[in-house]
Amino acid sequence: MIRWSNLFGPEMAAVRAGPPEQALLPRDGAGERWLAGVIAVLCFVACLAGLGALSAERAAGGWARELRGEATVQVRPGVGETGDAAAARAAETLAGVSGVEEAAAMDRATAERLLRPWMGDAALADLPLPHLVTVRLDPDTPASALVLGRALAEAGIDATVDDHSLWRGEVERSAGTVTLLALAAFLAVAAATGAAIVHAVRAGVEARRTVIETLTLSGATDGAVAWLFQRRFALLAFAGGAAGTGVALVLAGGVRFLGGGEGLSPALPLAWGDLLILSPTPLVAATVALVSARLTAGRALLRLGAPASAG
Amino acid sequence: MPRPRRPAADPAPTPETVRLTGVGFGYAERPDVLRDISLILPAGSFHFLTGASGSGKSTLLRLLTLSERPTEGQLILFGEDATAVTARDRPGFRRRMGVIFQDFRLLDHLSVFDNAALPLRLRGAKAADYRADVEEMLAWVGLGDRIGQRPTALSGGEKQRLAIARAVMSRPELILADEPTGSVDPAMADRLLKLFQSLNRQGTTVLIASHDEAMARRSGARLLRLNDGRLAPAPATAAA
Numbered sequence: 006m007i008r009w010s011n012l013f014g015p016e017m018a019a020v021r022a023g024p025p026e027q028a029l030l031p032r033d034g035a036g037e038r039w040l041a042g043v044i045a046v047l048c049f050v051a052c053l054a055g056l057g058a059l060s061a062e063r064a065a066g067g068w069a070r071e072l073r074g075e076a077t078v079q080v081r082p083g084v085g086e087t088g089d090a091a092a093a094r095a096a097e098t099l100a101g102v103s104g105v106e107e108a109a110a111m112d113r114a115t116a117e118r119l120l121r122p123w124m125g126d127a128a129l130a131d132l133p134l135p136h137l138v139t140v141r142l143d144p145d146t147p148a149s150a151l152v153l154g155r156a157l158a159e160a161g162i163d164a165t166v167d168d169h170s171l172w173r174g175e176v177e178r179s180a181g182t183v184t185l186l187a188l189a190a191f192l193a194v195a196a197a198t199g200a201a202i203v204h205a206v207r208a209g210v211e212a213r214r215t216v217i218e219t220l221t222l223s224g225a226t227d228g229a230v231a232w233l234f235q236r237r238f239a240l241l242a243f244a245g246g247a248a249g250t251g252v253a254l255v256l257a258g259g260v261r262f263l264g265g266g267e268g269l270s271p272a273l274p275l276a277w278g279d280l281l282i283l284s285p286t287p288l289v290a291a292t293v294a295l296v297s298a299r300l301t302a303g304r305a306l307l308r309l310g311a312p313a314s315a316g
Numbered sequence: 317m318p319r320p321r322r323p324a325a326d327p328a329p330t331p332e333t334v335r336l337t338g339v340g341f342g343y344a345e346r347p348d349v350l351r352d353i354s355l356i357l358p359a360g361s362f363h364f365l366t367g368a369s370g371s372g373k374s375t376l377l378r379l380l381t382l383s384e385r386p387t388e389g390q391l392i393l394f395g396e397d398a399t400a401v402t403a404r405d406r407p408g409f410r411r412r413m414g415v416i417f418q419d420f421r422l423l424d425h426l427s428v429f430d431n432a433a434l435p436l437r438l439r440g441a442k443a444a445d446y447r448a449d450v451e452e453m454l455a456w457v458g459l460g461d462r463i464g465q466r467p468t469a470l471s472g473g474e475k476q477r478l479a480i481a482r483a484v485m486s487r488p489e490l491i492l493a494d495e496p497t498g499s500v501d502p503a504m505a506d507r508l509l510k511l512f513q514s515l516n517r518q519g520t521t522v523l524i525a526s527h528d529e530a531m532a533r534r535s536g537a538r539l540l541r542l543n544d545g546r547l548a549p550a551p552a553t554a555a556a
């Protein structure tokens with residue numbers, strides 16, 4: 006190809022070394038720093054919601070597991086039989102039932118020790134206490150309340166079996182509700198992130214209308230221009246997401262550290278490994294931004310680029 | 317020295333770069349901006365489009381850059397019907413043009429160098445391949461020492477020269493210029509005119525919209541005159 010100087014004559018001035026290539030879209034044309042801050046806060050909240058859901062699910066699972074592994078039997082002694090003797094007979098009967106690991110009659114001293122914090126010493130001495138048998142069930146194949154009741158009936162023991170199913174159901178329902186609420190909070194945060202990005206991309210397209218027109222008149226395809234917005238907002242969301250996730254990790258890690266071996270607190274167990282579930286958050290934020298920016302920029306470019314044909 | 321190349325997909329130049337047949341354009345509030353425009357720009361021709369302010373020169377250029385769509389008639393560009401071009405096909409036509417806007421349309425966030433290199437960059441060329449070419453062009457238009465600056469630091473004339481450098485950088489088949497010498501002194505106007513003439517001698521079709529009929533006559537190009545949205549017969553130029 007012929008050189009410009011050969012075509013047009015001698016050069017007019019010396020050339021200085023050129024700078025490196027610059028981004029085709031102007032920086033911060035539509036409050037991008039503000040958007041990054043919003044995304045960071047939203048991701049921080051999403052991380053806390055996620056950790057809260059996981060912790061609640063863990064706690065509820067643990068409580069339900071404990072309740073599922075135990076049953077309590079209240080024995081009513083027959084005529085001419087003492088309560089302790091009836092409880093001992095029931096424990097012996099239950100110990101032989103499949104699905105039971107251990108059954109033990111609770112003596113009065115143990116029952117009084119359990120009740121003392123609520124009743125006090127004075128009332129306990131004259132209080133008629135129920136005769137109880139505590140049953141530890143096989144965690145893999147626990148015997149049901151029906152099986153335990155039938156075994157006691159066959160042995161001629163009048164008793165009531167409580168396998169904690171009522172209480173366990175409430176715990177599991179509560180845990181499910183907490184998990185659902187946390188998930189809803191997470192989804193709401195993701196939707197808010199998407200909405201903020203859609204708004205920012207629209208504003209960005211409008212603010213850079215002249216730039217876009219120049220690019221398209223210089224031969225850029227709509228797809229290429231949309232990609233500029235996609236890349237810009239995806240990187241922005243990734244950076245904001247990483248910042249928000251980082252803060253959440255530090256906070257959760259600090260609380261976990263202070264909580265010792267039990268996690269966030271004795272009531273909310275969380276393992277160090279659980280913090281890893283936060284790691285995809287920046288990627289999720291970037292993906293939401295990528296999709297939102299693509300759809301929004303595509304529509305905006307279509308509107309911008311459509312030639313007028315009024316007449 | 318590596319030189320930028322045209323994309324391999326670009327078809328060979330056609331005998332007629334532009335053909336307008338009975339083209340009209342208007343808006344709801346002004347339906348007759350352009351009426352019954354029929355003209356042919358043969359490949360390698362050099363035309364000046366003259367006319368008073370508001371005669372429709374810029375609008376005609378906007379039709380040719382596919383920024384507007386004719387409300388009637390047919391527009392053929394590079395041998396292909398571009399009357400109702402789709403968004404998908406528009407870039408293909410535009411990559412064969414170099415457009416110089418009256419308001420320059422420079423990107424203020426980019427350096428002088430990156431503004432000039434824009435068409436090459438959008439075609440996917442590597443900076444290492446076009447750097448020398450861009451620097452040479454910028455030196456030629458007198459911006460060699462402003463290469464790392466922003467357009468906001470340039471005077472009106474310098475901006476115009478940068479806009480011209482950007483338009484011709486990709487060695488397009490068709491150059492459309494709207495008042496390209498409006499902001500430069502007479503000496504630079506002559507120099508830029510020589511640039512267009514040189515490009516034209518290399519086979520580039522050139523259409524310059526200008527109100528400066530004296531320069532148009534000096535150029536030796538054919539004259540097209542717009543009068544109230546209609547193409548009027550124009551007197552032959554010295555060279556024609």
